[in-house]
Amino acid sequence: MRIAVIGAGIIGVNVALALQARGAEVTVFDRSAPGQGASFGNAGCFAFSEVTPIAMPGLVWSVPGMLADPHGPLAIRWSYLPRLAPWLAAFLKAGRPGEVARISDALTALCSRAKETYAPLLAASGAEALVRREGALFIFRNRKALEAELPEWEMKRARGIAIEEIGPERLREMEPALSPEYTCAFHVPDWHHTVNPEAIVTTLAAHLRAQGGRIRRAEVDRIEMKGEGPQLKPAGAPAESFDRIVIACGAHSLKLCAPLGYRPLLDTERGYNLTLPDPQVSLTRPVCVMDKGYFMTPMEMGLRVGGGVELGGLAAPPNWDRPERMVAHAETVVPGLNREGGRQWMGFRPSMPDSLPVIGRMPGQDKLLVAFGHGHMGLTLGAITGRLLAEIAFDVAPCIDPAPYDPARFT
Ligand SMILES: Cc1cc2nc3c(=O)[nH]c(=O)nc-3n(C[C@H](O)[C@H](O)[C@H](O)COP(=O)(O)OP(=O)(O)OC[C@H]3O[C@@H](n4cnc5c(N)ncnc54)[C@H](O)[C@@H]3O)c2cc1C
Incomplete structure (x- = not known):
């Protein structure tokens, strides 16, 4: 089978590798070099424990407080609200208790296979050298704040995630740079992180090429259904036919899907960070500052501080005040932090209202497939997404039930 994959982010590259492993002749199209979209500057966490959706019961009551806090984890561009309304309504519905349980099961199915699916790819490509296995910390100022989060963490525990509650001494022992103002934490030993998210994509892309895959730098303008198979039209070049085409353009996927009549409720949760090249403090593992909802991840190019939604x-143009405020707060969390020379970045998380990706055939189309909508979890779920998509494309029994990721939901 000749298959085109549009998008060379962490999802497209993983999909291409999985299709190639099943014998497909794969060409990846991207308007940029591999790994320049959301996959470029994320927090680098393989967050295998994140089996609960973003919309949790009760979240709606904390939204006004979050919006009122300029250092808070959430902001809305009010002019965008009318366009966001359907997504927001579906997001709130996804936060009902019954839905949350269903979604958590679906996330658990992906997360529980994510690590084992990545392992051989990371080893074979050499990307293993970019991965650290130090777990992650979710830190709180006091026990009361930690206890307020317990229901969500109990839900994770109930799905088999190892979580340790730790007090001030252990916290200081693990991360001596943290301010004593933070007195307790959840420690999740089973997180991994990469010291360079962009390099994870470029290394996997190089592996794809080394095995005969092609990567072409071209914007794809449109896809058309022709008798001889689907065609894609790269900008400034003639249309090309393939046996199958996979759309993996992250938050930008609607541009290619909508003209074909497929308009899922995909939107974006924009996230920001600053990477501090000479932080003068050192952390061993990703640390999430729970009262403000941002991460600090130690990377080979410095300390990356950011997140939020x-x-x-x-x-809309970026609002660089957001990461600046996070770093100003981080200066109180890791005293002595040097913010000089910090590099700003904004990324578009491709987000579905129910925090689940879409993976499978485009509704009504046999030869078009889609893999996007990974929200906060694209790096974590790259390999398992590739595997599942390839199983669907080749009509072999899928390793997990693909129904929860059905592209036809929210259309
Ligand atoms: C601040 C922040 C922190 C995050 N932290 C984490 C984390 O710690 N762990 C985690 O698992 N996830 C994290 N994420 C989420 C993760 O980065 C995304 O889910 C993931 O990168 C999405 O990958 P993707 O391949 O779908 O999209 P992208 O990486 O955006 O790739 C899409 C590609 O498609 C290309 N493209 C688009 N349209 C076209 C077209 N018409 N023609 C050709 N090419 C096209 C783009 O150039 C791009 O390269 C974070 C995101 C943000 C913003």
Whole structure:
């Protein structure tokens, strides 16, 4: 089978590798070099424990407080609200208790296979050298704040995630740079992190090429269904036919899907960070500052500080105050932090309202497949997404029930 994959982010590259492993002749198209989209500057966490959705019961009551806090984890561009409304309504529905249990089961199915699916790819490609296995810490100022989060963490525990509650001494022992203002934490030993998310993608892409895959730098303008198979039209080049085409363009996927009549409720949760090249403090593992909802991840290019969610679509210009405020707060969490020379970055998380990706055939299309909508979890779920998509494309029994990731939901 000749298969085109559009998008060379962490998802497209993993999909291409999985299709190649099943014998497909794969060409990946991207308007940029591999790994320049959301996959470029994320927090680098293989967050294998994140089996609960973003919309949790009760979240709605904390939204006004989050929006009012300029250092808070959530912001909305109010001019974008009318366009966001259907997504937001579906997001709130996904936060009902019954839905949360269903979604958590679906996330558990992906997460529980994510690590074992990545392992051979990371080893064979050499990307293993970019991965650290130090777990992660979710830190709180006091026990009361930690206890407020317990229901969600109990839900994770009930799904088999190892979680340790630790007090001030152990916390200081693990991360001496943290301010004593933070007195307790959840420690999740089974997180991994990469010291360079972009390099994970480029290394996997090089592996794809080394095995005969092609990567072409071209924007794809449109896809058309022709008798001889689906065609894609790269900008400035003639249309090309393939046996199958996979759309893996992250938050930008609607541009190619909508003209074919497929309009899922995909939107973007914008996230920001600053990477501090000479932080003068050292952390061993990703640390999530729970009262403000951002991460600090030690990377080979410095300490990456950021996260948060801004709902504002793809077109609005960045608001660089957001990561600056996170770093100003981080200066109180890791005293002595040097922010000089920090590099700003904004990324578009491709997000579905129910925190689950879409993986499978485009509704009504046999030869078009989609893999996007991974939200906060694209790096974590790259390999398992590739595997599942390839199983669907080749009509072999899928390793997990693909129904929860059905592309036809929310259309
Ligand atoms: C601040 C932040 C922190 C995050 N932290 C984590 C984390 O710690 N762990 C985790 O698992 N996830 C994290 N994420 C989420 C993760 O980064 C995304 O889920 C993931 O990168 C999505 O990958 P993707 O391949 O779908 O999209 P992208 O990486 O955006 O790739 C899509 C590609 O498609 C290309 N493209 C788009 N349209 C076209 C077209 N028409 N023609 C050709 N090419 C096209 C783009 O150029 C791009 O390269 C974070 C995200 C953000 C913003």
